Amino acid sequence: xxxxxxxxISVGLWLDARLxxxxxxxxTAWALGVLAWCYWLGRRLERQVLVLAxxxxxxxxxFLSLVWGVYDYQxxxxxxxxxxxxxxxxxxxILVARRFVRSSSALVTIVTAAALLWAIYxxxxxxxxxGVALFGLYAVCLWFGLARPLYATMFVLALIxxxxxxxxxxxxxxxxxPWVNLSAANPPFSAGxxxxxxxxxxxxxxxxxxxxxxxxxxxxxxxx
Numbered sequence: 001x002x003x004x005x006x007x008x009i010s011v012g013l014w015l016d017a018r019l020x021x022x023x024x025x026x027x028t029a030w031a032l033g034v035l036a037w038c039y040w041l042g043r044r045l046e047r048q049v050l051v052l053a054x055x056x057x058x059x060x061x062x063f064l065s066l067v068w069g070v071y072d073y074q075x076x077x078x079x080x081x082x083x084x085x086x087x088x089x090x091x092x093x094i095l096v097a098r099r100f101v102r103s104s105s106a107l108v109t110i111v112t113a114a115a116l117l118w119a120i121y122x123x124x125x126x127x128x129x130x131g132v133a134l135f136g137l138y139a140v141c142l143w144f145g146l147a148r149p150l151y152a153t154m155f156v157l158a159l160i161x162x163x164x165x166x167x168x169x170x171x172x173x174x175x176x177x178p179w180v181n182l183s184a185a186n187p188p189f190s191a192g193x194x195x196x197x198x199x200x201x202x203x204x205x206x207x208x209x210x211x212x213x214x215x216x217x218x219x220x221x222x223x224x
Contacts, residue, residue, distance in 0.1 A: 057086035131188035158192030
C-alpha cells in the first residue's frame with residue numbers, strides 16, 4: 001500500500017504540473033481510485049481515518065488557500081485530488097511510523113532538534129518566520145498529542161512532498177503570509193505542521209467517537 005501511495009503522489013503531481021487540466025483530472029481519478037481501494041481493504045478504524053482526514057483536509061484547503069491565501073494552486077482552485085491525497089499521505093505516515101516503533105523517541109528527538117535549529121536560523125535571518133510560527137504549531141501537536149512518532153514522520157514526509165510540489169509548480173506559497181505579515185519560504189520548512197494538526201484532529205475525533213460509542217453501549221446494557 002505504501003508503494004502505491006508514493007507512486008500516486010509523485011506521478012500524480014507530475015501529471016498535474018505537466019498536462020494542465022487533463023493531468024489534474026487524471027490525478028484526481030487516480031487519487032480517488034487509490035482512496036477507494038484503501039477504504040475497501042481497511043478495517044473500520046482505518047476507514048474512519050480516511051473519511052475524517054479527507055473531509056477535514058478539504059475544509060482546511062479551502063480556508064488556507066482560498067480564504068487566507070497562504071498558498072495558491074496553479075489554476076487558483078483546490079484540485080479535487082488534494083483532500084484524498086492528504087488522507088493517503090496520513091495513511092503513508094502511519095505505515096512509516098510503525099517501522100520506527102523501537103526508535104520512536106530517537107525519531108522525534110532528531111526531527112524536532114533539526115527543525116528547531118533551522119527555525120532559529122530562518123527566524124534570525126527573517127527568511128521564513130512563518131515557518132517558525134508553524135514550528136510552534138508542530139510543538140503544540142507534540143505537547144498535546146499522543147502519537148508523537150506519527151507527527152515527526154508526517155513533518156518529514158510533508159516537507160518532502162512540499163519541496164517536490166513547489167519545485168514542479170503545482171502550487172506556490174506567498175512570500176509574505178497574509179494577515180500576519182511574516183516572511184515565508186516556498187515552502188515554509190515546517191509546512192508539515194498543518195498535517196500534524198490534521199492528524200491530531202482526526203485521532204482526537206476518533207477517540208471521542210469511540211468513547212461515545214462505549215458510553216452508549218454501557219447505557220443500553222444498563223437500561224436492558
